[in-house]
Amino acid sequence: MTKWVYNFGGGKAEGNATMRNLLGGKGANLAEMNNIGIPVPAGFSITTDVCTYYQKDKKYPDELKQQVNDAVSNIEKVMGGKFGDVTNPVLLSVRSGSRVSMPGMMDTVLNLGLNDETVEGLAKHSGDARFAYDSYRRFIQMYSNVVMGVDGEHFESVLEEVKEKNNYSSDTEITADEWKAVIVRFEDIGKELGKPFPQDPNEQLWGAVSAVFASWNVARAVTYRKLNHIPGNWGTAVNVQAMVFGNAGEDCATGVCFTRDPATGENAYYGEYLVNAQGEDVVAGIRTPRPMSLAAKLEAKSNAPSLEEVMPSLYKELCDVREKLELHYKEMQDMEFTIQHDKLWMLQTRTGKRTAAAALRIAVEMVHEKLITKEEAVLRVEPDSLDQLLHPTIDPEAKRDVIGTGLPASPGAASGMAVFSAEDAEKWHEEGKKVILVRIETSPEDIGGMHVAQGILTARGGMTSHAAVVARGMGRPCVSGAGDVKIDYKTKQFKAGSIVIKEGDIITLDGSTGEIMKGELSMVEPELGGDFGELMAWADEMRTMKVRTNAETPEDAKQALKFGAEGIGLCRTEHMFFDPKRILAMRQMIIADDEAGRRAALAKVLPYQRQDFVDLFTIMEGLPITIRLLDPPLHEFLPHTLEEQAEIAKDLGVDVALITESVTSLHESNPMLGHRGCRLGITYPEIYEMQAQAIFEAAVEVFKKTGSTIVPEVMIPLVGHKLELEMMREVVDVTAKKILKEAGVEMEYQIGTMIELPRACLTADKIAESAEFFSFGTNDLTQTTLGMSRDDSGAFLKIYQDKGIYERDLFASIDVDGVGEMVRIAVEKGKATRPNIKLGICGEHGGDPKSIDFCQSVGLNYVSCSPFRVPVARLAAAHSAYNAKKA
């Protein structure tokens, strides 16, 4: 005979904490508390199997009825009283309980077992008629609504009428007799609607159980599950438990508490309670809850008496429970308790939610307290949550005057004056002003302005738009794709709803939430104390993948080193060309009509580019640096307005028509799929030659100066055919060998490619013949595999997520089935040709924990991400290594 019902109460239980899947989280923990001697009102859990059985067969298993009857008898035995008894009735609560918490999504029925007769018994037994009738009318109201489907409005209007007639301002003023009259009217409502409230306690019980099971499939629960990736076939358990009352007199109380401070992680009892109140009163905020401990009371400078003062022995008992639970679960617990006539009952315990800072502190301290291992500590901190700790954030106390929202594109917060062009940003910055750069979207030309800005706001572009990627790379807060923000460059202002922000007006961005606020808000600086360093060191011991950073400026490289980067996985050389001193020579190269002209212009860029690499090699002190040769289409270096073109023509001493003609002839319909990457190197090998020269001359210079072992990794972008790589490899090889020979230096170096095209993945076996490493450029690989531009997908990707087609932002978290499959194919083919090929990822996904998990699963050697994501990646890689070991 299948066991469908699990009893608990009186210090023993048939279930335990490991039986979450069968009993739900709540039921499993209630059983566990019983088992370890913590006072819990007796009850039973009807298993999740019943839920799935019921969903499938539209009826209950035959044995269920008898098992429930027996379980009710057990409650009566443990708690005293009888269910449905007219003198000492046991009342029951009926609650849902799924494997994972789905707060507020499913139904609950309280005070079950009351009827016109048992209410009298409750009144007599409790000696409090008002309490009894109030409980009864609450039950009728709740039951009629939840189980019978009567609209709550009907009951509310009766209550309003009664209060109005008696001039009462709140329900609490209604007397026992008045409640009796209300109850009659409540019962009439159901009758009139053909949905009469049942007097039979057993009928009540089965009605409530069925309603709770049915609530697993109400629309809001289904939606919640979809959003949280919870399978519908898990089902819910139903927990039936004897009622205890915190509102049955002045010797009663109820409260919620945490074993440690969920905000700071401090190892101190934290909680709130109310005397003579029900659980919902503590949460609802009608009465102000009081601090549990004297210490907390003093710290909060509160006048309200603490539980420690009011009920010292019960407080002591609660402290014992706290200690017992934490020692038992070895995790911070979030508990609910009720004190009924000086007796403590625990109603729930579960793992407590906490801030990132608290999670970190609790994990580290629990290791010190020998409660958990270092590995467990590392696994307890969500990698993504670290992001909160690494950037200045808005003071939680500050008032937020939100005028619009966009995507939380780069974390952290910043205030400054709104400016509408990169040029203005730089000008104002020189004048000592703090600015926020506001653009419809950004382009590489804006890099200078972005650099000096405190934060960046764009009206267009997704999580991996230019603005977002660059901002994250720089560690600048950024809100992107704020569709409601209407920017007018001409008048230098933007509108967000009815609010107009003019140039110079101060705004604040929260890059972690996507909020845009008017005015300046106070900030909190990140504190990366010892706990952070300690946990990260443990994480580093666990992980098997290296973590590099995507960086090209000395500032970024230094920042990343501070955050623990073990090399540079992607140094984009084009960002270096946008410097005003260099871009003129770049432009001269672009308009040159022969190789000699291009070489002359490139010769001017060479010393700058060489110095870039000297700086990076020096900073990174022998750590590996993957340098990607020029990637973007050349038109990105040319200006688009006629005014700017005229200016450049003057600077270069050429006719403006020449510039305009270049701009026109270089224009591309789909620049993402255009003349870029190694296609530039194939058409103008002299560009890559100059870059190779700069790299190896710099490497030689730094080697001679510092003696560091430098192993430059030269990366050829956008390879789709093995011959592209072979030809570009030849250009780099010849240059490198010449320079090293002339310098009399022996130096290892590697040449590899960015794998970012489906064709490269499918022919990776061929490409690996000439590649010492593959670095997966999953940004572009996502764009090509899905045929989806990251800049343009904002218009529909949100709808795709809403409809559940793609669960996550594809540009933030790798599409495992599509792009991941591409990567898997490439890894397999690449290794078939060259078993020891070095494999890494340098797309945005390199900083995303889910994607890092994927990288571990396919056997990459390292991930690379923007400097501020390095700690996240280090922690995530530790989790991934653990998951892989377990699998």
Place this chain on the structure above:
Amino acid sequence: MTKWVYNFGGGKAEGNATMRNLLGGKGANLAEMNNIGIPVPAGFSITTDVCTYYQKDKKYPDELKQQVNDAVSNIEKVMGGKFGDVTNPVLLSVRSGSRVSMPGMMDTVLNLGLNDETVEGLAKHSGDARFAYDSYRRFIQMYSNVVMGVDGEHFESVLEEVKEKNNYSSDTEITADEWKAVIVRFEDIGKELGKPFPQDPNEQLWGAVSAVFASWNVARAVTYRKLNHIPGNWGTAVNVQAMVFGNAGEDCATGVCFTRDPATGENAYYGEYLVNAQGEDVVAGIRTPRPMSLAAKLEAKSNAPSLEEVMPSLYKELCDVREKLELHYKEMQDMEFTIQHDKLWMLQTRTGKRTAAAALRIAVEMVHEKLITKEEAVLRVEPDSLDQLLHPTIDPEAKRDVIGTGLPASPGAASGMAVFSAEDAEKWHEEGKKVILVRIETSPEDIGGMHVAQGILTARGGMTSHAAVVARGMGRPCVSGAGDVKIDYKTKQFKAGSIVIKEGDIITLDGSTGEIMKGELSMVEPELGGDFGELMAWADEMRTMKVRTNAETPEDAKQALKFGAEGIGLCRTEHMFFDPKRILAMRQMIIADDEAGRRAALAKVLPYQRQDFVDLFTIMEGLPITIRLLDPPLHEFLPHTLEEQAEIAKDLGVDVALITESVTSLHESNPMLGHRGCRLGITYPEIYEMQAQAIFEAAVEVFKKTGSTIVPEVMIPLVGHKLELEMMREVVDVTAKKILKEAGVEMEYQIGTMIELPRACLTADKIAESAEFFSFGTNDLTQTTLGMSRDDSGAFLKIYQDKGIYERDLFASIDVDGVGEMVRIAVEKGKATRPNIKLGICGEHGGDPKSIDFCQSVGLNYVSCSPFRVPVARLAAAHSAYNAKKA
């Protein structure tokens, strides 16, 4: 002992025609002619194996020397005379001969064996001292140049000097004695340069043999092989043969002839000859060659005597050779002959090149003559060559004043006045003028103008740019991507080099060559006679794949039916929306801000769209039609200039700002990767709903009217995730079922998808769950797999082809290793889920023979191409079926 040398001569040979790989084409055919009793000067072939041996080991096989000596003895025996003999010297020619003809790429040495002594023998034996010394000096000149590497200039300057001194206008005036003096000076040249001409005939022979082998690897030969995909390891054979002279007197002659007319295919002897001349004289055009037959002479109204008249018995002998060779080879032959003192020698025979029309006629007539089978006939006609036959072409006699060239984007030729906007094209067309539409590039808005134009010229865009694709679809000639054409819309003119073409100037385009010409050229209309129909019927019997067409207009559909299309593989519904009557409603839909607004606008489009399908279903009479739902991004329907926006705002009765805002907010950086395809259907399901309604209402209407069995195939574009297809399938299904139920009609229909994204290929197993068919959209699949925009790739793809990275235009011929692999994966996965899934291709590649071969190899059920490619595809599919059967 390996046999390195194969003798022929005197009516027998050691080789034969099947030994091309070993003896080269020339050597194999010389042997074959011997075997079938045709007079050929004796000689021998040194095998291609010697070439590869020599390349590898840098020396000859040991046995070679003896084998060559023996072979020379054989020549002496057969021809009389002795090699190096002073009284009756045998002279030799040394020629290359690879498996396939590489005309002019490798070296030749003639008159070998002459030296200061043997020349006297030749003079005496021939009785013509001038002939002997002229031959000798030619030999020294050729040998010194080819074998010794002496610059030909040295000899030419001596000749110039002699002619000047004697006041001669040509070499032929130089006397025997003068030649003697020249010979002394020629010999001195080599001596002075340290490259003396060798007197020893054997040394001469080995020098020449080595030079010919070495010429296999000279730069021009290597390049030629690369361009023609000939492997370098094939090597060349060397043919050494006794010299015969057509220039040894008036009883000598030389000529070139074909067994049938290579221009028309007529079964008539066709050829030219000259008396007392060498082979090169016939080709070089210094003397005008004479017609072979009397009939040809009469037809050409020539006064020159025919060979039939001059040497009737030799002519008769040649006619016998012609008959013998054609009967033997069962193929039209191209032959060279020499008559030496009234004796006929055949020097070469090979399969003759011919025009497309001739190929067709010869193939069909040879079947009627029972020379070859129908299958052989089908295989003898190059599918691509049919293109020449299906369009009007420029009269071959017309003088071409070429002012620029672009890509031969759509075949055929057209003349007309240049206009620079689609609007002007339509206006001028209404005024009865013939126009050529000249645009930098075209967009869907230009469709009306393209339709009325005679031809289309664009400065930008590849073989599959919008202009090219649409033009091919319409059968309009098009030259695209003419980079040298600088178009100025403002002044309405373009410059090509120094030539300026103004609006209204007449130009002619040759879409088959890419040439742009000034003025009007006369045209030749295509004649699709009985041969064409007969051959196509044979092809249809052979092929296993169906051939459909890409068409959406009644004109195209009718044209395609005429060309034998078996259905429509791609009906693009968006082209239907650009009609002026409909586009306003489309625009109204786009600017609508809610579903109701969109539905109202769509309701206006519905009747038009329904009529489109009524027309197509009626025309196609039950043949399958695959209808693709709306695909392009919505911004393609909006105009880009402010003037046009203002006009539309007026038409729609809205503020222009609203239109401008729509244009701005719909702008995309990479429209190819943007909000298009089923992404439109997912965000605005009402669009696809309207289209489904139009399709099924039309199907019902036509079914009721005609009784044709109609099986609509509804195609959802740009699917990347199975849920996209599932959701859109639901929209179409619901609509279809409702309409069919209301009409009381039972009708099968299919819903499938276009496979055009790598992600779709990798997840084809999942997608096939909801797809009854896959149609490979290899245009977009090429763009995404390679990350290469077809519109932007013009800037570098040419260079890629030049450098040998990609051999062919990727958008014209499928990239088998990359895109093909994608298709292969999708086919395999799709069939795993749904073994009987219908598979087709509707990209541009569907009309390309190489790609059709690929389609056959992966097991597609049909190919679909533009109407004018349908015959090409039918023939290519027959070839592919044959290749598959053979493999």
